[in-house]
Amino acid sequence: MKRVLGVSLGSSQRDHTVQVSMLGEEIELSRKGTDGDLGRAEQLIREHDGQVDAIGLGGIDVYFFARGERYVVRDGLRLMEAARVTPAVDGSGIKDTLERDTVQYLLHQTELLRPTTRVLMVSAVDRFGMAEAFVEIGCPIVFGDLIFSAGMPYPITTLDELADIARRILPEMAKMPFTMLYPTGKEQEKEGASERFQEYYDAADVIAGDWHFIRKYLPSRIDGKWILTNTTTAKDIAELRQRGATHVVTTTPEMAGRSFGTNVIEAMIVALSGKRPEELGHEGYAQWLRRLAFEPRIENLQGGSAS
Amino acid sequence: MTHATPEDLYAALDHFRAKVNENQRLRQMNRDWNRDIAVVAKDLPDVQAWIRMRAGDMEWERQRCDDPHIVLTAPAEVLIGIFEGERTPTEPYLDGSLTLRGSQEDVLRLDFVSLMIWGE
Numbered sequence: 001m002k003r004v005l006g007v008s009l010g011s012s013q014r015d016h017t018v019q020v021s022m023l024g025e026e027i028e029l030s031r032k033g034t035d036g037d038l039g040r041a042e043q044l045i046r047e048h049d050g051q052v053d054a055i056g057l058g059g060i061d062v063y064f065f066a067r068g069e070r071y072v073v074r075d076g077l078r079l080m081e082a083a084r085v086t087p088a089v090d091g092s093g094i095k096d097t098l099e100r101d102t103v104q105y106l107l108h109q110t111e112l113l114r115p116t117t118r119v120l121m122v123s124a125v126d127r128f129g130m131a132e133a134f135v136e137i138g139c140p141i142v143f144g145d146l147i148f149s150a151g152m153p154y155p156i157t158t159l160d161e162l163a164d165i166a167r168r169i170l171p172e173m174a175k176m177p178f179t180m181l182y183p184t185g186k187e188q189e190k191e192g193a194s195e196r197f198q199e200y201y202d203a204a205d206v207i208a209g210d211w212h213f214i215r216k217y218l219p220s221r222i223d224g225k226w227i228l229t230n231t232t233t234a235k236d237i238a239e240l241r242q243r244g245a246t247h248v249v250t251t252t253p254e255m256a257g258r259s260f261g262t263n264v265i266e267a268m269i270v271a272l273s274g275k276r277p278e279e280l281g282h283e284g285y286a287q288w289l290r291r292l293a294f295e296p297r298i299e300n301l302q303g304g305s306a307s
Numbered sequence: 308m309t310h311a312t313p314e315d316l317y318a319a320l321d322h323f324r325a326k327v328n329e330n331q332r333l334r335q336m337n338r339d340w341n342r343d344i345a346v347v348a349k350d351l352p353d354v355q356a357w358i359r360m361r362a363g364d365m366e367w368e369r370q371r372c373d374d375p376h377i378v379l380t381a382p383a384e385v386l387i388g389i390f391e392g393e394r395t396p397t398e399p400y401l402d403g404s405l406t407l408r409g410s411q412e413d414v415l416r417l418d419f420v421s422l423m424i425w426g427e
Binding site for chain 1: 332335336337338339340395397398400401411412414415416418419422423
């Protein structure tokens with residue numbers, strides 16, 4: 001049996017292990033959160049290096065992207081380099097393909113997305129492919145990178161401006177402790193509603209991007225809106241239902257009742273292929289994703305007809 | 308190396324104020340950010356500097372700030388380098404020569420301000 005370990009800076013309350021069968025291969029997928037403790041994450045990776053087939057790095061990015069530029073996140077790289085034998089990946093190898101495909105799927109296979117759909121993308125530099133896909137189909141869009149990471153009430157509305165701001169800020173910001181840029185550990189478990197930045201949620205039809213950023217300033221009511229995100233728990237889904245969201249779409253499939261981050265899915269592909277990530281490359285990942293034939297998971301939260 | 312003087316630091320603060328206030332995009336980004344920032348030069352104990360951010364405008368005074376939201380402490384050379392745009396705050400922050408006391412969001416935002424200015 002192949003073994004894949006996801007090491008996350010996120011909350012340990014989301015830990016789980018499942019066994020799945022993919023393309024005739026049995027795989028154990030395990031996720032371990034370290035509650036924001038980078039040192040513990042590094043230690044876990046060292047302990048499992050050479051013991052598992054691939055390691056996914058969750059709750060942290062190793063790379064940010066904007067318009068062809070790649071920015072290396074210092075803390076993310078530190079974790080990646082802790083694995084000397086086992087390949088370690090952060091999900092960025094498949095995000096570009098998987099998330100572009102998800103936007104196209106929603107446009108062509110559902111009633112949810114139209115070129116007039118107003119999008120709030122809470123952060124785009126961590127999923128630039130999704131951002132580009134929304135722009136390509138013509139959706140009015142707000143990129144909330146400054147709003148959600150730094151609390152600055154500045155909506156970015158074009159990819160050009162996003163790339164410009166990224167070029168000024170990210171080379172330095174990527175050196176800062178990742179916990180300053182992104183909610184980790186206990187911060188991910190904060191409850192309650194926020195009125196701060198509600199205007200940006202109100203002005204959108206779909207809230208897209210990283211779940212923990214979406215959750216950071218989630219207002220008490222988001223009636224009629226739908227969510228496009230990565231991984232959610234049953235508790236997250238119940239909360240969105242209670243606040244009036246119509247649908248939740250997750251880009252990664254549910255496996256044995258749990259959804260996993262792109263980092264674990266990418267690690268699973270690395271384990272299945274038996275290749276190093278650099279050997280797989282963009283096209284290699286795309287081929288494996290086609291073979292696995294993942295479709296986004298769409299959950300209708302308010303009953304009625306499925307879209 | 309010559310030691311920085313209070314006048315060097317004041318000139319750097321003037322320069323920083325001009326750059327902040329002429330940047331229309333930055334003013335818009337900071338329109339909700341009203342903060343008092345105390346600047347402490349470790350090697351110039353008699354120097355007092357109080358930066359006031361108000362609705363996107365920056366002003367500063369040669370005065371002690373008694374109840375600051377953020378305290379910026381570093382050797383004068385480091386502070387001057389940051390305010391003149393000759394260095395980013397990231398490296399001195401990471402190597403401990405610059406300390407920033409305040410909420411994490413305010414500290415991050417101050418970093419964004421300096422990076423937005425000097426990336427122009």
